Amino acid sequence: MSQTRSGATEGVTGNRWLILVAGVLVQLAIGAVYAWSVFSKALQSDQAFGWSKSQATVPFEVAIGMIFIGSYIGGRIQDRRGPKIVALTGGVIYSVGVLLASLATGSSFWLLVLGYGIIGGFGLGMAYIVPIAMLQKWFPDKPGLITGIAVAGFGFGAVITAPVGQRLISATPDMPTKAFLPLGIGYLVAILIGASLFRNPPQGYLPPGFQAPVATTDGHGAAEASGTRDFTANEALSTPQWYLLTAILTLSVVAGISLISVAAGSATDISGLSAAGAATLVGVLGLFNGAGRVLWGWLSDRIGKMPAFMGILGIQGVCLLLIPHASSVAMFAILAALIYTCYGGAFGTMPSTAGRFFGVKNAGAIYGLMLIGWSIGGIVGPLLISKLIGEDKAYTLGFTVVGIIALAGLVVPMITKKPAADRVLAERV
Known part of the structure; x- marks a missing residue:
C-alpha cells in the first residue's frame, strides 16, 4: 500500500504549489x-445617478445572496466532475455578469442588479468554492494555512480593484458603471488562466513524509477520535454541528460586511477622509481582509478552531462599538483593519474546520451548503447597517447594534464540538 501511495505522489507534489x-x-x-x-459611493453622487444609500447597496446584497446558490451547485458538480470545469464555467458567468453591469444607466437599475447581482453573484459562488475544496485535498498536512492563503486572494481582490475602479470611475464620473467593462475583461482573463490549471490529486494522495493523524483535538483542546471517515452532505446536515458552524460564519459575516458595505462612506463621514482617500483606504483594508484569512487559518491550527472563532467574533464586536467614535483617520483605520482581519479570518478558518469535522471527500458540497451563512449575512448585514444609519448618518446606532450582535454570538463557538463519527455511522447503518 505504501508503494502504491508513493507512486501516486511522485511527480505531482511540486504541482500542488502551482x-x-x-x-x-x-x-x-x-x-x-x-x-x-x-x-x-459613486452611484449615490449627484453627478452620477443620485441613488439612495439603500438603493446603491442592493446590487452588492444580491451578489452576496447569490453566492450560496452558485457554491451549492458548483460544489455538487465539483465532487463528481472535478474542479476545472466548475471553475471555468463559474468564472465565465461571473465575468459576463460584470460586463453586463457596464451597460447599466441611472434609469436601468434592474440591469445592474441582474448583471452584477444575480448573474455575477451566481458565477462568483460557483468559482469560489472550487479552490477551497480542491486545495484541502492537495494540502492535508496544513489545511488551515493553505485554505487561508487560498481565500486570502479573495480578500486581496479589493486591494487591486478599489484604486483601479476609482480611477476608472473618475474618467467617467457621470456614468460610473462604465468602469465594469475593463474590469470584467480583466477578471475573465485571470480566471481562465488560473482555472485551466485546476485538478484534484490522485486517489490516495498524501504529501511525502506526511501521515494521516490518528487523533486530533477538538476546539477546546480535548483529545478525540480523528474522525477520518468522510461524511456525505446529507449526513453532515443531520448533525447539529453543521448548523452551529453555519451560524458562526453568518454572525461573522454580518459583523464584518456591515462595515465593508459602507466603508468608503463611513471613512469620509466619521474621520473626514476625502473620496479619493477613502477609496485608497478601502484598497488597503483589503490587505487586512486577505492577511486575516492566512493569519487566523494558521492560528486556528494551533490554538483550536473554536477559540479562534471566539477571538474573531469578540474582536469584531468590540471594534464595531468603538469605530463610530473614531474621529481621527488613524484610529478609524486601525479599528477598520482589525474588523477586516477578523472578517477574513472566519473565511480562512471555516473551510478547514468543516474539513476537520466532516472530512474532505465531499468538502465541495458540505462547505458549499455552509456558505448560505455568507449569503444570509451578506444580505442582513448591509441592509441592517444602511437602514440603521439612514440619511441622518446615525453611525453610532448602526455600528453599536451590529457590535452587540457579534458579542452575543460568542456563545455559539463556546458550545460547538466536533461530531461523533461513530454515532452518525451507526445512524446510517
Whole structure:
C-alpha cells in the first residue's frame, strides 16, 4: 500500500504549489466584489445617478445572496466532475455578469442588479468554492494555512480593484458603471488562466513524509477520535454541528460586511477622509481582509478552531462599538483593519474546520451548503447597517447594534464540538 501511495505522489507534489498560485489568482478576480463601496459611493453622487444609500447597496446584497446558490451547485458538480470545469464555467458567468453591469444607466437599475447581482453573484459562488475544496485535498498536512492563503486572494481582490475602479470611475464620473467593462475583461482573463490549471490529486494522495493523524483535538483542546471517515452532505446536515458552524460564519459575516458595505462612506463621514482617500483606504483594508484569512487559518491550527472563532467574533464586536467614535483617520483605520482581519479570518478558518469535522471527500458540497451563512449575512448585514444609519448618518446606532450582535454570538463557538463519527455511522447503518 505504501508503494502504491508513493507512486501516486511522485511527480505531482511540486504541482500542488502551482495549483495553489492558480487558486489565488482566481480568488483575486472574484474577490473584487469587496470593493463595492467605491462603486456604491459613486452611484449615490449627484453627478452620477443620485441613488439612495439603500438603493446603491442592493446590487452588492444580491451578489452576496447569490453566492450560496452558485457554491451549492458548483460544489455538487465539483465532487463528481472535478474542479476545472466548475471553475471555468463559474468564472465565465461571473465575468459576463460584470460586463453586463457596464451597460447599466441611472434609469436601468434592474440591469445592474441582474448583471452584477444575480448573474455575477451566481458565477462568483460557483468559482469560489472550487479552490477551497480542491486545495484541502492537495494540502492535508496544513489545511488551515493553505485554505487561508487560498481565500486570502479573495480578500486581496479589493486591494487591486478599489484604486483601479476609482480611477476608472473618475474618467467617467457621470456614468460610473462604465468602469465594469475593463474590469470584467480583466477578471475573465485571470480566471481562465488560473482555472485551466485546476485538478484534484490522485486517489490516495498524501504529501511525502506526511501521515494521516490518528487523533486530533477538538476546539477546546480535548483529545478525540480523528474522525477520518468522510461524511456525505446529507449526513453532515443531520448533525447539529453543521448548523452551529453555519451560524458562526453568518454572525461573522454580518459583523464584518456591515462595515465593508459602507466603508468608503463611513471613512469620509466619521474621520473626514476625502473620496479619493477613502477609496485608497478601502484598497488597503483589503490587505487586512486577505492577511486575516492566512493569519487566523494558521492560528486556528494551533490554538483550536473554536477559540479562534471566539477571538474573531469578540474582536469584531468590540471594534464595531468603538469605530463610530473614531474621529481621527488613524484610529478609524486601525479599528477598520482589525474588523477586516477578523472578517477574513472566519473565511480562512471555516473551510478547514468543516474539513476537520466532516472530512474532505465531499468538502465541495458540505462547505458549499455552509456558505448560505455568507449569503444570509451578506444580505442582513448591509441592509441592517444602511437602514440603521439612514440619511441622518446615525453611525453610532448602526455600528453599536451590529457590535452587540457579534458579542452575543460568542456563545455559539463556546458550545460547538466536533461530531461523533461513530454515532452518525451507526445512524446510517
